[in-house]
Amino acid sequence: MIDVEDLCAGYGGKDIISEITFSAGKGGFIGIIGPNGSGKTTLLKAISRVLDISGGVVTLEGRALSDFGQKELARTVGVVPQETAMNFSYTVADIVMMGRFPHKERFVKEDTEDYRIVREAMEVTNVAHLADRLVTDISGGERQRVIIARALAQQPKVILLDEATAHLDINHQVEILSIVRDLGESVTKIGVFHDLNLAAEFCDRIVLMMEGRIRAIGTPAEVLTMERLRDGYGITAMVQTNPVTGRPLVTPLSEGVSPALCGARIHLISGGGTGAGLMYMLAAAGCILTAGVLSPMDSDYMAASRLGIPCITVPAFAPITPAVCDALGAYLDEADVVILTAMPVGEGNLPNIRALTRARCSRLVLYVPGGEEFTDCTPAGDCSYLAKIRAAGCRVVSSRNALYKEVEKLVHTRNKA
Amino acid sequence: MPEISRARTASAITILAVALVCAFVLALSLGPTTVPFAAFIPDDPLGMLAALFSGGNVAGFFSDQTSYLIVYSIRLPRVIAAILVGAGLAAAGTAMQGLFRNSMADPYIIGTSSGGAFGAAVTIVFMGGLFLPVFAFIGAIGSTFLVYAIATRNGRAPVETLLLTGVAISMFFSSILSFLMYSAGNSLHQIVFWLMGGFWNVSWDDVWLALLIPVGGIILFVLARDLNVLSLGEEDALHLGVNVEQFKRILLFVASGLTAVAVSIAGSIGFIGLITPHVMRLLVGPDHRILFPAAMLAGGLFLLAADTIVRSFLGEMPVGVITSFVGAPFFIMLLRRRMRA
Numbered sequence: 001m002i003d004v005e006d007l008c009a010g011y012g013g014k015d016i017i018s019e020i021t022f023s024a025g026k027g028g029f030i031g032i033i034g035p036n037g038s039g040k041t042t043l044l045k046a047i048s049r050v051l052d053i054s055g056g057v058v059t060l061e062g063r064a065l066s067d068f069g070q071k072e073l074a075r076t077v078g079v080v081p082q083e084t085a086m087n088f089s090y091t092v093a094d095i096v097m098m099g100r101f102p103h104k105e106r107f108v109k110e111d112t113e114d115y116r117i118v119r120e121a122m123e124v125t126n127v128a129h130l131a132d133r134l135v136t137d138i139s140g141g142e143r144q145r146v147i148i149a150r151a152l153a154q155q156p157k158v159i160l161l162d163e164a165t166a167h168l169d170i171n172h173q174v175e176i177l178s179i180v181r182d183l184g185e186s187v188t189k190i191g192v193f194h195d196l197n198l199a200a201e202f203c204d205r206i207v208l209m210m211e212g213r214i215r216a217i218g219t220p221a222e223v224l225t226m227e228r229l230r231d232g233y234g235i236t237a238m239v240q241t242n243p244v245t246g247r248p249l250v251t252p253l254s255e256g257v258s259p260a261l262c263g264a265r266i267h268l269i270s271g272g273g274t275g276a277g278l279m280y281m282l283a284a285a286g287c288i289l290t291a292g293v294l295s296p297m298d299s300d301y302m303a304a305s306r307l308g309i310p311c312i313t314v315p316a317f318a319p320i321t322p323a324v325c326d327a328l329g330a331y332l333d334e335a336d337v338v339i340l341t342a343m344p345v346g347e348g349n350l351p352n353i354r355a356l357t358r359a360r361c362s363r364l365v366l367y368v369p370g371g372e373e374f375t376d377c378t379p380a381g382d383c384s385y386l387a388k389i390r391a392a393g394c395r396v397v398s399s400r401n402a403l404y405k406e407v408e409k410l411v412h413t414r415n416k417a
Numbered sequence: 418m419p420e421i422s423r424a425r426t427a428s429a430i431t432i433l434a435v436a437l438v439c440a441f442v443l444a445l446s447l448g449p450t451t452v453p454f455a456a457f458i459p460d461d462p463l464g465m466l467a468a469l470f471s472g473g474n475v476a477g478f479f480s481d482q483t484s485y486l487i488v489y490s491i492r493l494p495r496v497i498a499a500i501l502v503g504a505g506l507a508a509a510g511t512a513m514q515g516l517f518r519n520s521m522a523d524p525y526i527i528g529t530s531s532g533g534a535f536g537a538a539v540t541i542v543f544m545g546g547l548f549l550p551v552f553a554f555i556g557a558i559g560s561t562f563l564v565y566a567i568a569t570r571n572g573r574a575p576v577e578t579l580l581l582t583g584v585a586i587s588m589f590f591s592s593i594l595s596f597l598m599y600s601a602g603n604s605l606h607q608i609v610f611w612l613m614g615g616f617w618n619v620s621w622d623d624v625w626l627a628l629l630i631p632v633g634g635i636i637l638f639v640l641a642r643d644l645n646v647l648s649l650g651e652e653d654a655l656h657l658g659v660n661v662e663q664f665k666r667i668l669l670f671v672a673s674g675l676t677a678v679a680v681s682i683a684g685s686i687g688f689i690g691l692i693t694p695h696v697m698r699l700l701v702g703p704d705h706r707i708l709f710p711a712a713m714l715a716g717g718l719f720l721l722a723a724d725t726i727v728r729s730f731l732g733e734m735p736v737g738v739i740t741s742f743v744g745a746p747f748f749i750m751l752l753r754r755r756m757r758a
Binding site: 074102104108150 | 518639645
């Protein structure tokens with residue numbers, strides 16, 4: 001339907017975007033995401049011809065958009081900007097009627113057909129009741145719906161949204177994007193998004209831009225992955241699946257990358273949710289984590305899989321077999337630091353602790369938040385292993401900060417060695 | 418603010434038109450000597466019209482020759498010129514405000530008046546005021562072109578750049594004007610008078626020139642829908658199918674042409690081009706298809722009234738003095754009212 005091919009454009013002879021190629025099918029909703037300055041808005045401006053393109057071509061149903069007359073273009077492509085300044089007090093109906101401008105010859109007055117189209121557009125966007133109000137007197141959310149109605153009155157085949165909901169409250173964002181999504185098969189939508197979750201929720205396909213180029217393109221689930229987000233935005237984010245809609249749900253983690261820990265290999269032995277918080281913290285710091293042995297029912301396991309952490313698993317209540325023990329051993333040997341959290345210890349996960357031999361104890365940090373002790377659930381009180389580990393001289397910390405420092409120290413000495 | 422209904426706009430325009438016609442007749446009668454309405458009418462109207470169209474002498478059809486001279490040779494051209502100049506300034510102001518999306522813009526905003534004043538001062542100082550309207554016109558139009566040329570890059574002239582360039586060029590011409598006034602000697606008085614603006618020298622020749630104003634007004638009226646769209650912003654206008662750069666060129670050309678004609682006839686009369694569009698927008702709304710006619714009627718009415726007052730009661734004081742004197746407090750009143758709303 002609309003094909004962007006090898007598009008380059010920019011300001012003052014300098015290209016901001018280059019070699020942009022993608023296409024949008026009829027009726028689809030494409031979201032363009034990327035950090036500030038990645039060229040999202042420039043791309044939209046190049047498509048809508050506000051900006052002259054310096055290379056490549058945008059075609060609509062096989063015809064180059066650059067061949068369109070200005071009015072013909074306006075009959076084909078509607079644009080909803082982030083914000084429209086309203087300096088003069090036109091009525092809502094006046095503004096929406098301006099969407100009919102490209103359809104009217106100079107000396108032709110608006111006829112009943114135009115009024116019908118305007119009314120319909122206002123009904124679709126729920127502003128019909130505001131028709132006689134002044135645009136200067138309505139709220140931001142209402143005004144943005146009026147602008148969408150104006151774009152609809154143009155009867156375009158493509159609607160471009162430039163962060164059209166960025167200034168609005170969440171309820172209006174959802175309302176407006178739902179209106180746009182539900183416009184039907186006759187309108188192709190391309191929108192620039194700041195909010196990754198809104199993009200994931202409403203778009204069929206996502207284009208991730210970085211430094212003026214397309215970094216990734218695909219379904220929301222294909223594009224919104226931890227690695228891509230780290231790569232594109234430089235953040236660590238947890239990507240879950242929205243249990244209601246099945247779309248990806250991105251939660252950025254506030255801890256930043258720590259230069260001292262970046263790249264450090266850490267294995268985490270935890271269970272019962274005692275390790276999830278640490279996983280987020282250490283993953284955000286840039287550590288390369290492994291975890292296990294865990295059961296897939298464990299919330300620690302869920303955290304690990306959301307963060308994309310490789311994890312050794314056994315089914316719930318199944319014993320840890322020697323083969324699994326070997327796999328664990330391999331992870332432990334590879335790790336710069338091993339962290340054991342104060343989890344409840346029972347028959348099932350005891351081999352986890354047993355695997356911590358004397359040699360491994362030198363790299364072990366015991367994380368006992370608030371000085372709490374391990375809950376011993378073994379029938380024979382086998383937790384004596386723990387005493388042995390402690391006797392072997394492993395470090396014991398009781399707060400995240402202390403853990404952080406201890407891990408940094410260990411990584412530092414290992415790097416020197 | 419209340420909704421502005423169709424009925425309200427229609428009645429506003431009707432009232433303005435009727436008021437203008439009444440003011441027109443009244444202005445012909447009023448002056449240092451009051452001429453009774455009866456003296457306007459020729460003894461044999463049909464015969465006079467026939468004589469008028471065959472190019473004959475029409476003076477003989479009037480019994481009162483003095484009144485005939487006062488009304489038809491002195492007051493009528495002046496009244497027509499006042500109406501047209503007022504209408505022209507109001508139309509140009511409306512266009513500029515729509516283009517710059519700012520109700521503080523006026524026809525002089527891009528240097529048109531200071532260019533005109535510069536042209537006028539040149540001929541007053543160096544040529545004894547010969548061809549003054551021509552020089553004023555060239556100065557006014559020339560400065561507009563200069564501003565546009567400077568503000569244009571790659572075929573685009575962003576309104577912000579136009580505005581700033583206009584201010585700069587305005588100041589530049591003003592400084593030359595100051596220098597000319599400083600070195601003008603005996604003609605200083607004449608320059609100052611011209612700058613204040615007035616109609617005391619107006620003859621039928623000026624009226625022919627002023628007929629360009631309705632032509633410009635009609636062009637602007639035809640472009641009103643485009644200007645509506647442009648007044649939403651340049652990018653929005655582009656998205657709605659306006660060929661923005663070309664349209665801006667036409668609009669600037671017509672608006673400054675109107676201003677230049679007005680300036681060359683009556684000097685730089687302040688406030689009409691600023692306040693009339695503004696007040697009319699409050700009355701009839703921002704739709705330029707209604708705003709242009711309303712503003713032109715109101716501008717003509719306002720300037721005619723002001724000019725009639727100065728020439729009847731204030732001993733030919735420059736009319737520009739009174740337009741600002743009356744206009745400014747009125748404007749402040751409106752502003753205060755809007756702040757309360």
